[in-house]
Amino acid sequence: MVLFINAYLFTMKNLLLSFFLFFISVALFSQNPIIIPGTIEDSNINLTLQNGTFQFFSGEDTATMGANGPLLDPTLILNQGDNYNVNITNDLGQDTTIHWHGLHVSAANDGGPHTVINPGATWNPQFTVLDKAGLHWYHPHLHMQTDKHVSKGIAGLIIVRDTEEATLGLPMNYGVDEFPMVLQTKGFDASGQILVHTDLDTSVMVNGTVNAQVDFPAQVVRLRVLNGSSQRVMEFGFSDNRSFSLIGTDGGLLTAPVNLTRYRISSGQRADILVDLSSDLGQNIQIMSFASELPNAIYGATQPGMGAGATASLPDYPNNPLNGTDFQLLDINVVAQTAAPVLSIPSTLASWTAIPESAADITRTLTFTSAGAMGNLNGPFLINGATFDMETINYTIPLGNTEIWTLTNQTPIAHPFHIHDVQFFILDINGTPPPAELQGFNDVVLVPGGNGVVRFIAQFSDHANDSIPYMYHCHMLPHEDMGMMGQFLVIDPAAAVTVNNHFDLEVYPNPTSSGLVTLRSNEYKGIVQVFSTTGQQIETFTINPNQTKELRLQSGIYILQDESGNCERVIVL
Numbered sequence: 001m002v003l004f005i006n007a008y009l010f011t012m013k014n015l016l017l018s019f020f021l022f023f024i025s026v027a028l029f030s031q032n033p034i035i036i037p038g039t040i041e042d043s044n045i046n047l048t049l050q051n052g053t054f055q056f057f058s059g060e061d062t063a064t065m066g067a068n069g070p071l072l073d074p075t076l077i078l079n080q081g082d083n084y085n086v087n088i089t090n091d092l093g094q095d096t097t098i099h100w101h102g103l104h105v106s107a108a109n110d111g112g113p114h115t116v117i118n119p120g121a122t123w124n125p126q127f128t129v130l131d132k133a134g135l136h137w138y139h140p141h142l143h144m145q146t147d148k149h150v151s152k153g154i155a156g157l158i159i160v161r162d163t164e165e166a167t168l169g170l171p172m173n174y175g176v177d178e179f180p181m182v183l184q185t186k187g188f189d190a191s192g193q194i195l196v197h198t199d200l201d202t203s204v205m206v207n208g209t210v211n212a213q214v215d216f217p218a219q220v221v222r223l224r225v226l227n228g229s230s231q232r233v234m235e236f237g238f239s240d241n242r243s244f245s246l247i248g249t250d251g252g253l254l255t256a257p258v259n260l261t262r263y264r265i266s267s268g269q270r271a272d273i274l275v276d277l278s279s280d281l282g283q284n285i286q287i288m289s290f291a292s293e294l295p296n297a298i299y300g301a302t303q304p305g306m307g308a309g310a311t312a313s314l315p316d317y318p319n320n321p322l323n324g325t326d327f328q329l330l331d332i333n334v335v336a337q338t339a340a341p342v343l344s345i346p347s348t349l350a351s352w353t354a355i356p357e358s359a360a361d362i363t364r365t366l367t368f369t370s371a372g373a374m375g376n377l378n379g380p381f382l383i384n385g386a387t388f389d390m391e392t393i394n395y396t397i398p399l400g401n402t403e404i405w406t407l408t409n410q411t412p413i414a415h416p417f418h419i420h421d422v423q424f425f426i427l428d429i430n431g432t433p434p435p436a437e438l439q440g441f442n443d444v445v446l447v448p449g450g451n452g453v454v455r456f457i458a459q460f461s462d463h464a465n466d467s468i469p470y471m472y473h474c475h476m477l478p479h480e481d482m483g484m485m486g487q488f489l490v491i492d493p494a495a496a497v498t499v500n501n502h503f504d505l506e507v508y509p510n511p512t513s514s515g516l517v518t519l520r521s522n523e524y525k526g527i528v529q530v531f532s533t534t535g536q537q538i539e540t541f542t543i544n545p546n547q548t549k550e551l552r553l554q555s556g557i558y559i560l561q562d563e564s565g566n567c568e569r570v571i572v573l
C-alpha cells in the first residue's frame with residue numbers, strides 16, 4: 001500500500017496518469033467482493049458470445065464481451081473420458097473463434113484461427129476429454145483480434161476431473177474450498193473503455209473484480225489460478241511470505257506437491273495451489289504479485305528488456321506504476337471452517353513418468369527475433385525469420401512423433417511460448433534442468449530474453465488431420481496478433497487417398513523431407529494438378545510418358561490429380 005501511495009505522489013505531475021492512478025487508489029480503499037464465475041457441468045454445453053456492459057469502477061460503464069453474460073465465461077467442469085457436445089453462438093457482430101487452451105482435442109475442434117465463427121453462426125465442436133485432471137481455459141483466437149476479444153472479457157476456466165484425482169482428498173467444492181482465480185491486468189482509456197495492445201495495463205483484477213476481496217474458510221483451500229493477462233507476468237505469493245503447495249501446472253497434477261513462497265506465472269499459464277489456512281481464523285492476508293522481484297527482461301519487471309534503450313522502446317511502460325512494484329491481487333479474510341473441511345495436504349499426487357530425452361525422433365529449432373529496430377520490445381517478432389501466414393504450414397509432423405523443440409530467444413524480452421495439441425516436458429532452461437515446479441505438464445513456457453534457450457519434449461500421438469493445423473505462438477497477445485505464431489499439421493503418413501487411386505505417376509520420395517519431389521509418368525499423357533488439402537490449386541502442368549517433373553513444395557500435404565480424377569497424396573515434412 002505504501003508503494004502505491006509513493007507511486008501516486010511521484011507521478012502526480014502527469015495528469016493522464018493520475019487519472020489512472022486515481023482508480024487504483026480508490027480501489028485500494030474500497031474492496032469489492034470477488035465474482036465467482038458460474039459453472040456448466042453438463043455434457044451439452046451452450047455458450048453465447050455477447051457484447052455487454054460492465055462496471056469495473058462504480059458508476060463507469062465499460063463496453064465488454066463475455067460468454068453467457070457481459071464479462072468472462074462460465075467455468076466448465078468436465079470429466080476425463082466423457083463426451084461433450086458444445087454449441088457456441090456468436091452474437092458479437094464480428095468474426096471470432098473459441099480455442100480450448102490446453103485441452104488435447106482434434107485440430108477441427110481446437111478452435112484456432114482457421115475455425116472462424118461468423119456473426120450469428122453457431123459452431124458445434126464435439127469431443128471426448130482425453131486429458132488428465134487439470135486446469136485449462138477457453139478464449140477467442142481470431143488472427144490479429146485475439147487481444148481485443150480476450151481483453152474485452154472473453155476468457156473462462158476449464159476444470160478437468162479424473163478418477164485418480166478423486167482419490168487424493170483434495171478440495172473439490174467449487175466456490176467453497178476450491179476457488180477460480182483469473183488474474184488479469186487491463187488498461188482503460190479516459191472514458192473507461194478497455195484498451196487493446198496497450199502497455200498501460202494499470203488495473204489489476206481477479207475474475208473481473210478490481211480490488212477483489214474474498215472470505216476463505218480456515219482449512220486447506222485450493223486456488224485454480226490462470227494468468228489471463230494480455231502480457232503481464234505475475235510473481236504469485238502471500239503478503240506474509242507463507243509457503244503454499246503447488247500441486248499442478250498447466251496440464252495437470254504434479255507427482256508430489258512442491259512447497260514454494262513464490263510462483264512465476266506468465267500469460268496463458270495456470271497453477272493449481274493449496275494453501276493451509278487452518279490456523280489463521282480471523283486473519284487478513286493478501287495474495288500479491290511480487291513484481292519487484294521479477295528479474296529484468298520480463299514484462300512486469302522494472303526493465304521489460306535488456307540492453308540500452310530497452311525501456312524507451314515501450315513508451316508507456318515507465319508510466320505504468322505496476323511495473324517492478326509489488327501489488328495486491330486478492331484480499332482474504334479467513335472465516336469459519338466449512339462442514340467436512342480438508343485439513344491436510346497429500347504427500348503424493350498423480351502418477352506418470354516424463355518422456356525421456358532419448359525418445360525423441362527429431363529436434364526442431366525455433367529462433368525468435370525482432371523484426372523492428374534492435375532493442376524493440378513491442379515487436380513485431382518473428383519465429384525463424386517469418387511472420388505468421390495463414391496459408392503457410394510451418395511443420396508437418398508425422399503421427400506418433402516424439403519431438404524436442406529448441407526455442408532460442410534472440411530478442412531482449414522474455415516470451416511465454418505456447419503450443420496447441422500437446423503438453424510438453426521442459427528438458428532445460430538455459431542449459432539447466434527445470435526446478436521441481438516446472439517438471440510437470442506444461443503448454444506455456446517463459447523463454448528468457450537475451451539469448452535464452454528452452455528445450456522441451458512432446459509426443460504427437462493422435463488427432464491427424466491433413467488440412468487443419470494447430471498453432472504455436474507467443475502468449476503475449478499483442479505479439480501473437482502481430483504474427484509471432486506458426487502452425488503445424490499432424491498427419492498420418494499411412495493414410496490412403498480415397499479417390500480412384502489408379503494414379504499412373506510415380507512420386508518419390510514420398511514423404512519428402514527436402515521439399516523436393518520427383519514425378520515420373522509411365523504411360524500417362526495429360527494435365528496434372530497439384531492441390532492443397534483445402535482444395536486450393538497450387539500448380540498445374542502437362543506430362544508425357546517416360547517424362548519426369550520436379551516439384552518444389554513447402555511443408556504440408558498435397559493431392560496430385562490426373563485428368564480422370566486419380567489421386568496421389570504427397571507428404572512434405
Ligand code: C2O
Nearest residue numbers: 099101268418471
Ligand atoms: Cu491460449 Cu493459441 O492460445
Ligand code: CU
Nearest residue numbers: 100101102420
Ligand atoms: Cu492453446
Ligand code: CU
Nearest residue numbers: 415474476479
Ligand atoms: Cu512474445
